[in-house]
């Protein structure tokens with residue numbers, strides 16, 4: 089009899105980062121979970137069209153690389169979810185009429201971007217009342233909106249570079265009003281769709297003419313736009329964090345991509361290690377070459393760690409996240425840029441340098457998920473009333 093807990097790893101989904109999610113799930117979640125010997129791991133793949141699949145074959149990266157996945161999906165049965173006693177995976181098997189069931193003890197979401205990391209998957213898991221790894225519904229939703237992130241952080245006293253936001257509808261209806269509101273900000277400005285990641289639709293602009301063009305581009309991608317003042321004397325850092333009530337940090341990491349390709353998807357994901365080759369004291373990170381730990385003056389380093397942890401708590405993050413900060417080195421100011429609820433590859437490269445192995449990382453994340461679920465189950469969610477009897 090097998091008493092191992094079952095962890096369902098859910099990945100893929102309708103997102104620009106679909107393929108990145110496959111690699112995160114297979115290499116950084118499923119493999120270490122299996123190597124730990126503690127868990128039975130089920131692979132649940134959401135295709136680009138939103139169909140769900142559940143099969144051990146989905147653990148093999150070559151299935152996706154070779155394109156065999158298309159053939160697999162044509163033949164494979166759809167997966168259904170049952171919410172009886174938590175979450176159960178259901179699929180019809182090849183043998184007529186017989187169904188396969190698998191009760192899931194913990195879910196490990198390994199999705200990036202839309203229809204996953206943005207809170208939609210977490211909503212489904214809340215409804216199923218199953219423990220799941222990482223940030224909850226509200227923290228995920230806030231983190232995937234650059235405006236909400238800065239609003240919530242600001243209310244906790246966490247600084248960002250000066251910024252304003254507008255809806256795309258407001259801009260289309262009355263561009264002059266929006267341009268007036270942007271006026272107090274100093275060029276260069278960064279114009280970004282509020283919800284997209286991977287630098288899609290982002291522009292750096294130097295003057296009013298470029299600004300209007302950039303606003304139009306952003307409005308094409310999103311219904312909400314953020315306009316930020318460029319940070320000068322910039323040092324960019326990112327801080328991986330895990331934990332629930334007591335956040336624990338890995339190393340501050342400084343991505344060493346040059347400024348001209350700052351928002352290029354290829355630079356972030358395709359060229360791993362090529363950029364900045366030859367510099368010492370770094371490592372190949374999930375986004376190319378990074379300096380780990382970032383070489384910063386001691387004071388700035390501890391300030392950035394503080395801002396990172398404060399942000400994590402203020403946004404209500406749980407399990408894991410990564411806080412990106414922009415530092416004005418001369419002014420000695422650390423400003424929040426954005427938060428990734430599920431950093432690519434879990435940022436395991438950084439955690440392992442900081443002394444947490446890939447296996448220990450996923451084990452801890454599962455434990456945080458269970459602790460959080462237990463805690464939430466103790467909260468009262470129902471009470472009796474006489475309301476119905478009145479009728």
Ligand SMILES: Nc1ncnc2c1ncn2[C@@H]1O[C@H](COP(=O)(O)OP(=O)(O)O)[C@@H](O)[C@H]1O
Pocket residue numbers: 249278280284285286287288290316317318319320322324350351412414425426
């Ligand atoms: N206000 C800013 N000042 C200076 N550089 C910025 C600013 N905002 C963004 N950048 C640069 O643009 C990059 C992409 O912007 P970011 O907000 O992180 O979008 P994404 O969601 O694509 O990661 C950042 O990593 C940074 O290099």
Ligand SMILES: [Mg+2]
Pocket residue numbers: 412426
């Ligand atoms: Mg970013």
